[in-house]
Amino acid sequence: MPTLRFTKDHEWVRLDGDTAVIGITDYAQQQLGDIVYVELPEPGSRVEAGKEAAVVESAKAASEVYAPVSGEVVAVNELIAGDPAKVNADPMGDGWFLSVKLDDPKALDALMDEAAYQAFVAEQG
Amino acid sequence: MDSEKPADLRRTPLHTLHIARGAKMVPFAGYEMPVQYPTGIISEHLHTRAKAGLFDVSHMGQVALHGVTAAMLETLVPGDIAGLTEGRMRYTLLLNDDGGIIDDLMAIRFADRLGLVVNAATKEGDVAHLRDRLGAATGVELLEDRALLALQGPAAAAVLARIAGAGVATMPFLSCALVERPGMTLFVTRSGYTGEDGFEISVPADRAVALAELLLAEPEVLPVGLGARDTLRLEAGLCLYGHDIDETTTPVSAGLAWTIAKRRREESSFPGAARILKELAHPPARRRVGIRPDGRAPAREGSAIVDPAGNLVGEVTSGGFSPSLNAPIAMGYVARPYSDPGTALSVVVRDVARPARVSPMPFVPTHYYRGH
Structure with missing residues (x-):
């Protein structure tokens, strides 16, 4: 079963071999509301943990x-x-x-598993 | 997030209804207001264009003017108030002595007095300004005991006729009427802020929930929040005070010179007349325009507008995504040589200049009531 991890910024990451697929969580899309625009990075470019990888815009506002x-x-x-x-x-x-070829597959260990993320979301109220 | 909301936000008489219907509440102009219901901004927007949306606009200022003649009000606004006949209303501007816009508002001619509907964020300041300028012999009363609902969309007339009687369906655009309902007196105007046909209904605060529930029980009507109110007015090319117009803009630069009546121009008798009449003869350096970005990226308020060579020529004052056009739209101020429709410009979003064109407004055809 693929490893699924979550961030406190409400992204998810699913590990498949040395490739990780990334998206935003159901909680994030609910908070954003109707999404009208996404801006994605160029394939071949690099993304850095904790830095902006994409932009998502709802009817109200832009978010990283x-x-x-x-x-x-x-x-x-x-x-x-x-x-x-x-x-x-x-x-x-x-x-x-987006999907990325991981520098370090162990990097996911620092992120929350699903149970920890659900508890984190519950605390958000 | 909810816990961060300041405790001193005011609530409208419809607060419990918003909560019961699952609205997401946000701070706006000192009030806790619904930004959207569970249906979401795009659905609420499209529903208003297709059928009817009900908006809580009770945060706006309903002002009764006592002992104020049309001539007295005309010393503060450039509109033809003397020519306003009983039961009619007009969009006008409160101007400062330099011709800058203090607020945009509706002026209404009642049988026995004048009334105003002003913006929520500016209402206290407007009242202070009116009291200061109109003098001690007059009364400027902010009606805090009334709610204001807006029913907007092509089905609004049929819906309101069921509740308030068939007479409302043939009310002229920008007219008003008193409607007696069991247990409540409604003050109805054929007006709105969406570009659609519709009504604004002033109701005693303690009857507001009952009226809203009556309207929402009609099959065509959905509650609509401030999010869709903003996208609807932007599609209609209507200004949002504090964003598209303020004390640094004049009626001419804002494209609102049509609100300056011919007689008022001839008499040169409104605040800032010298500057504004000069601008009418020699257009000012910048002008409010509509903007259509080419791609899908919305250009929000504050985005720089540049010419094809990259020179700064203006700034976006309102921008977002148009649900009707499924494309971004914006308005902003540009230097006059760039203000003609079709002019190629770019909007800078996240440091990237993205091609756009000056567009006529409204972005979407308006459907104000013009009789049968």
Whole structure:
């Protein structure tokens, strides 16, 4: 079973071999509301853990999506660039943002597992 | 996040209704207001364009003027108030002595007095200004015991006719009427801030929930929050005070010279007349325009506007995503040589200049009531 981890900024990261798929959580899409635009990095570029990797704009405002881990961008989800509402509809599936080739697969160990993330969200009220 | 909300925010008489309907509440102009309901901004927006949306605008200032003649009010605004007949209303501007815009408002001619509807964030300042300028013999009363609802959209007339009687359906645009309902007297105006046909309904605060529930029980009506109110007014090309207009903008630079009546120009008798008449003859350096970015990225308030060579020529004052056009739209001020529709410009979003064009406004056709 692939490793699934979460950040306090409400991104998720799913490890598949040495590649990690990244997106935003259901809680994040609910807080944002209707998503109207996403800006994705160029494949081949690098993302750094904790730094901006993508931008997501709701009807109200723009927000950053931070990279949970460092690595090289191997693919981005062009489907959500054309139809950003997919992020609202299926944030953990069709609404993924990007995949990266990890510098260090152990980097996920520092992130929250699903139970810890759900507890973290519950604390947000 | 909820715990960070300041405790001193005011609530409108519809607060419990918003909470019961699952609204997301946000601070706005000193009030705790619904930004959206669970349906979401885009659905609320499109529903208002297709059927009818109900908005709580009780935070706005309803002002009764006692002992104030049309001539007295005309010393503070450039509109033709003397020519306003009983039961009619007009969009006008409160101007400072330099012609800067203190507020935009509706002036209403009642049988026995004048009334105003002013912006929420500016209402206390407006009242102070009016009291200062109109003198001690007059009364400027902020009606704190009334709520204000807006019912907007193509189905608004049919819906309101069921509740307030068939007469409302043929009320002219920018007219008003008193409607007696069991247990409440409604003051109805055919007006709004969405570009659609619709009404604004002033109701005693203690009857506001009952009226809102009556309207929401009609099948065409959904509650709509401030989020969609903003996207709707932006599509209609309407200014938001404090963003698109303020004391640093004049009616001419703001594209609101149409609010300056011919007689008022001839008499040169409104605040800032010398400067404004000069601007009418020799257009000012910058002008409010509509902007259509080419791609999907919204250009928000504060985004720089540059010419194709990268020179700064203006700034976005309102911007977002148009649900009707499924594309970003914005308005802002640009240097006059760049203000013609079709002019190629760029908007700077996250340090990247993105191609855009000056666009006519409204961005979406308006559907104000013009009779059958």
